[in-house]
Amino acid sequence: MRFSDMLYQRVDFEKLKKDFYGLYDAFSNARSGAEQFEVHQKYYELTDHAMTEMTIAEIRHDINMSDEFYGAEQDYYDANRPMFQNLIVRYQKMLYESEFRPYLEKKIGPVAFKNIELATKSIDEKILPLMQEENALQTRYNKLLATAKIDWEGDTLNLSLMTPHMRDPNRQTRIKAWNKFSSFFTDNQEELDDIYDKLVKNRTTQAEKLGYKNYLTLGYYRMNRNCYGRSDIQQFRKQVKHDLVPYAEKLHEKRRARLGLDTLRYYDEDVYFKSGNPSPTGTPEEILAAGRKMYNELSPETGKFMNFMCDNELFDVIGRKTKKTGGYMTYLPDYKSPFVFANFNGSSGDADVITHECGHAFQGWIVADDPIREHADITMETAETHSMSMEFFTEPWMNLLFGNRAKDYVDMHFEDSILFIPYGTMVDEFQDICYENPALSPKDRNAVWRDLEKQYKPHLNYAGNKYYEEGGFWQNKHHIYDSPLYYIDYCIAGTDALQYKVWMDQDYKSAWESYLKLCRLSASDFFTNLIKDVGLINPFEDGCMRYVVKKLDK
Known part of the structure; x- marks a missing residue:
């Protein structure tokens, strides 16, 4: 329908x-x-x-x-x-x-019963008023960001629609756009601090009422971490710092030289080519049509999926001034229909919707007839493995979206996939510290963020922007407010996706068969078992990141 x-x-x-x-x-x-x-x-x-x-x-x-x-x-x-x-x-x-x-x-299945065990540990009638308050605080944050009105060249834009200008090939335009963008957060810093402070204290109180020391235990239960824990993620962070950050810094230096800059500054972070980042060619309708052609050529399964999505109006991707920022895939069980929400803004992120969000949607569609609904309760690191891996599997068709700049996009996407993991891991460690120390003041939290940036992104230069220099950058990250402890799942999944990248470069067909198997397995087993079953290395295993970096560095 x-x-x-x-x-x-x-x-x-x-x-x-x-x-x-x-x-x-x-x-x-x-x-x-x-x-x-x-x-x-x-x-x-x-x-x-x-x-x-x-x-x-x-x-x-x-x-x-x-x-x-x-x-x-x-x-x-x-x-x-x-x-x-x-x-x-x-x-x-x-x-x-x-x-x-x-x-x-x-x-x-045993996974469902383990998830039930975690669910019973994460909710109780006595914390319902706190959960209602938490929902209202999250809505307050989203409304604040969604109603941003930024004056730009005689027009009024929201935060999402500022993205192309913040990635403009002209550095002076980028500086101006970033100043406008960050000014919104500077002007609203007091309210943003107040919302997050209340969220941290609210979530901490929920945890204490359920008998936990702090929110980290409750948060891990709510994230359905059913086969690994905090120590595993701490081990993953160590691998990122030791093995991936040095490689990422080499890529930043390579990009600085490519751009012909003396120093990479914060407003250069999202720019990869002197001529500007590659952007999809065509209107939103043409981008969706290109995606339809791509998925029909990739495999019979993806073709049927994309035809279903397009024929049933299951995309809303055009950016509008009163639309919520960001993007996601969700699911409508009665209609067995995924739905993709996004804000096209003319940047390469528009193509990511057709690859990343459709990776989520494809997995939901391909198991829609599974009579055991609990198999749809995939944990987030598995879900993000579906989406982030699809970004790589669709690379051979990027000419449909980027024309003669397809190779530029593929190169940019590869670098961006590497460079994201240190940032995403930093977001997780920031939240870990905030919830372990809920009494931190807003100023203290900013200091924590700035210290972590120096560990995970040592090249970063905020000269000229006091708000960012003092550690305020984190306030534009929805997940920190809306989805506590979620962001590390992207990093775990990103490591899986990079393994598929290595694999498909050697044997695309067998890599795709492994991916299709992973999608069909859904949540019938635990993540650590699923990864092993389809032939990938567990990201928590010491040496996994070292192996990936060694293969990619070649």
Whole structure:
């Protein structure tokens, strides 16, 4: 069904609550594992429908954040989603403690039961008011950024629409654009500090009420880290600092020389060529058409997927002034439909939507008929492996998107994939420190960020920008406010994607077969097992990063 034809009806949470209580009774009264599994299938229907309605409302709100109707719906779900989550956790706890668990575990899989264990540790009725407050704070942050109005050359632009100017080949234009961009954050620094300070304290209080020392334990549970922990991520960070940062710095130096600059400054960070970064050719409609041709040529599976997406209006990618910034892929269970949201702005990021977000969407589409819904509950490092690897698998078709600058894009994408990992790992360590030390003042947090920049990006030069010199750059990163502890998943996945890059350069067909297998496995097994099963090295394993760098450096 086309997205525009999908009818929306507000979820009645009182009715939903009654339906869940009926579900609890039916599950308790079931006399066998088979009967309980029949109840469980009704649970799928109940939760899928509620999630579909909430997701439709969220998408339509994000498409136009000035829309009063869907703004009110978003506020309604911010207030009621914690109650919905609590109803789910209560049901899952019954599933977890069932006397017929061996039968159910055989049907649903051990990963689902481990995830239930983590879910029961991450929510309780006593923290629902705090979760509601957390949702409202996140919405406040997003509204603040979405309503940014930046005066540019007689026009009024939002933050997303400033991106092309911040990457302009003319350095003076970039400086002007970056000054305008950072001025928005400088002007709103006090509010941004207040929102984050309240988020840290709110999340810390949630954790303490559940009996944890700080939010890190609770945050890892909420991220469904079901087969690795904080020590594994600490080991990964060490590999990044020791093995990848020196290689990344070599690439920064190579880029500085290519640009003919004496020093790389912060406003040069996103520029790769003197003539400017390659940009997709054509209108948004033509870019989507090029993506359709690309996926139809890549494989039969990707062709069917992209035709389905285009025919059913499952992309909203045109940047508009009242649209939420950023991009994502989400899923509408009732319609078995992924949905891709983005803000095309004329930069190479437009192509990334067709590769990265479609990597997510393709995986969701290819397992849409899996009768076990828990298999869709993939952890984020696995999900990002699907998307970031697709960026590399689609490289042979970049001429469709970039014309005679296809090679420039491929080279830029390769360098950017390397250079991102130190930054993303730094974002994670910053959050780790903030939640381990929730009493830090805003000034202290900025000092932490600036110190980490010197470890992960030693070349970075903020001369002339006091706000960034004092450590304020982190405030434009949505994940730090919206999705705590998520960002490291991109880095873990990026390491997997680089392994696929090495592999496909040697044998594209076998690398693609491995990738397709990974997509189809979904969440039927734990991440560390999935990676091994498809022939990749576990990123937490000492020596993994060293191996990747050695192969890529050649």
